[in-house]
Amino acid sequence: MTREQARETARDILEIIPLVMRTVAAELRAAGELSAPAHFGLLSMLAERPRILTELASLQGVSLPTMSSSISTMVERGWVRRTAPGEDRRVVMIEVTTPGRAALDRVARCAETHLAEVLAPLDVTARRRLQRGLGELHKVFSVRQQTAAGSRKSYRTSGKRRPYLP
Amino acid sequence: MTREQARETARDILEIIPLVMRTVAAELRAAGELSAPAHFGLLSMLAERPRILTELASLQGVSLPTMSSSISTMVERGWVRRTAPGEDRRVVMIEVTTPGRAALDRVARCAETHLAEVLAPLDVTARRRLQRGLGELHKVFSVRQQTAAGSRKSYRTSGKRRPYLP
DNA sequence: TATAATCGTTAGGTCCCCTAAGCAATGACC
DNA sequence: GGTCATTGCTTAGGGGACCTAACGATTATA
Numbered sequence: 001m002t003r004e005q006a007r008e009t010a011r012d013i014l015e016i017i018p019l020v021m022r023t024v025a026a027e028l029r030a031a032g033e034l035s036a037p038a039h040f041g042l043l044s045m046l047a048e049r050p051r052i053l054t055e056l057a058s059l060q061g062v063s064l065p066t067m068s069s070s071i072s073t074m075v076e077r078g079w080v081r082r083t084a085p086g087e088d089r090r091v092v093m094i095e096v097t098t099p100g101r102a103a104l105d106r107v108a109r110c111a112e113t114h115l116a117e118v119l120a121p122l123d124v125t126a127r128r129r130l131q132r133g134l135g136e137l138h139k140v141f142s143v144r145q146q147t148a149a150g151s152r153k154s155y156r157t158s159g160k161r162r163p164y165l166p
Numbered sequence: 167m168t169r170e171q172a173r174e175t176a177r178d179i180l181e182i183i184p185l186v187m188r189t190v191a192a193e194l195r196a197a198g199e200l201s202a203p204a205h206f207g208l209l210s211m212l213a214e215r216p217r218i219l220t221e222l223a224s225l226q227g228v229s230l231p232t233m234s235s236s237i238s239t240m241v242e243r244g245w246v247r248r249t250a251p252g253e254d255r256r257v258v259m260i261e262v263t264t265p266g267r268a269a270l271d272r273v274a275r276c277a278e279t280h281l282a283e284v285l286a287p288l289d290v291t292a293r294r295r296l297q298r299g300l301g302e303l304h305k306v307f308s309v310r311q312q313t314a315a316g317s318r319k320s321y322r323t324s325g326k327r328r329p330y331l332p
Numbered sequence: 333t334a335t336a337a338t339c340g341t342t343a344g345g346t347c348c349c350c351t352a353a354g355c356a357a358t359g360a361c362c
Numbered sequence: 363g364g365t366c367a368t369t370g371c372t373t374a375g376g377g378g379a380c381c382t383a384a385c386g387a388t389t390a391t392a
Contacts, residue, residue: 005293006282007274012300013190014206014277019307022227022349024179029350036176038379040180048188054339061188066380068341073378090388108173111180116172118306126302127171133299134178140284141185159347195381205347207351220370232349235374256370258355287378339392347383351374358369 026106027114036107039074043096043104047079050095079103193280196274202273205240209262212246216261245269246302 010045025037042060048081051059057067071094072081081099083093119127193205208226211217217225221231235261240246245266249259262270284295 003278003282007278009285009293009297009300010278010281011210011274012297012304013186013281014203014273015210015306016303018204018207019185020179020303021187023307025349027175027225037180038184041184044177044181052339061192062186063381064340065342065382070379072341084267088339088389092340101316102321107180107311108177112169112173115171115176115179119172120319121173122306124304126305127175129298130302130306131171131175131178131299132295133297133302134175134182134297134298136288137182137186137227138178139292141182141189155178155392191380218370228348230371231351231352231373236348238372254358254370258371285357333392336389337388338389339388342385343383344381345376347379348377349379350377354371354373354374356369356371358367360367361365362363 023118024114028110031110033103033107035039035108036103037077039070041105042070043107044077046094046096046118047101047104050083050093052091052093053093056094058162061090075102077103189284190280194276197276199273199276201267204270205236205245206270206273208236208240209245209266209273212260212262213267213270216249216259218259219255220257222260240266243269243326 021037028036042056045059047055047152053067054064054070055063061066062070068084070084071080074083077099078097080094080096081144083095095114095152187203194202208222211225214316219233219237220230223230226233228236237246237248244266246260246262249261251257252259285296288296295309307318311329
């Protein structure tokens with residue numbers, strides 16, 4: 001990819017993707033499913049099979065404290081539960097509950113309805129392009145999180161960040 | 167688009183797009199450009215030409231208070247300025263400053279560098295798919311914000327929202 | 333056994349988003 | 363021309379998601 005293409009793609013991603021997120025989030029909020037968008041991927045991942053907190057954090061690309069608090073929120077909502085430890089008593093296994101699966105379905109259906117409406121003006125070619133583009137994003141970013149998770153020791157090792165200077 | 171396709175696209179969007187945002191945001195944070203991702207589209211829009219607050223809010227799909235406070239933050243950062251009123255003394259025109267343009271360039275360059283690295287594994291076909299897909303998103307969501315802006319009276323008219331019930 | 337590494341939580345802070353409630357200016361109508 | 367609604371924006375208050383720093387608790391290692 002040329003430098004020019006990378007720049008263009010970067011601008012597109014930075015301009016469009018937040019807009020898409022806001023739109024979808026607004027729709028979910030309006031439907032009473034607030035706070036769901038950020039937890040959707042999580043819930044969807046847990047619906048596959050239970051996972052350990054650390055694993056979830058690196059798959060989702062967030063810090064461990066963030067994941068811990070997200071899970072706490074979802075526990076309060078009744079969507080997931082922390083299960084009793086097995087051999088290693090440090091680890092906490094997270095699994096989705098029945099209400100959690102129901103919430104996942106509701107959110108998916110709500111988003112689906114909304115998106116179907118938004119995407120209505122697209123013709124067949126355009127829709128195919130969109131889905132292929134999303135597929136590529138999926139490939140690149142999912143893989144990336146996993147490898148990043150494997151290659152870095154922990155979020156603790158991340159370098160000092162330069163604070164914002166006005 | 168069939169119901170099945172809509173559902174699949176919806177899931178993809180809800181799963182992938184937040185991940186992409188987090189990754190890009192983390193990179194910008196690490197580079198010291200924090201708080202930029204949400205303001206990037208705004209800055210980019212203002213770089214085209216100055217605009218009115220209400221217009222910005224509807225183009226970006228956020229409420230007026232949110233836009234007002236975002237602009238205040240950016241004014242503090244020195245990236246934009248609120249200019250003196252013209253005929254109608256209620257309106258406030260927002261325009262980007264020279265440091266604002268510089269910040270926009272820095273962020274774009276930073277994101278570009280990062281994305282070029284992330285997208286490196288994609289072959290030519292995949293990259294073209296990605297860009298086309300982003301193009302479709304752009305078309306659909308940009309247009310949507312504009313028409314939504316024109317058709318609704320104001321955010322005040324939005325319906326009562328059902329609060330979350332645990 | 334002492335020390336290091338791993339897993340998770342709590343504390344404190346920032347950013348971005350919202351609704352509700354106001355103020356100021358303009359337009360419309362009797 | 364004086365009320366009254368409308369429009370443009372701000373302030374107040376609150377919530378969610380993200381971060382780093384610092385701390386338990388448990389397991390592995392030297």
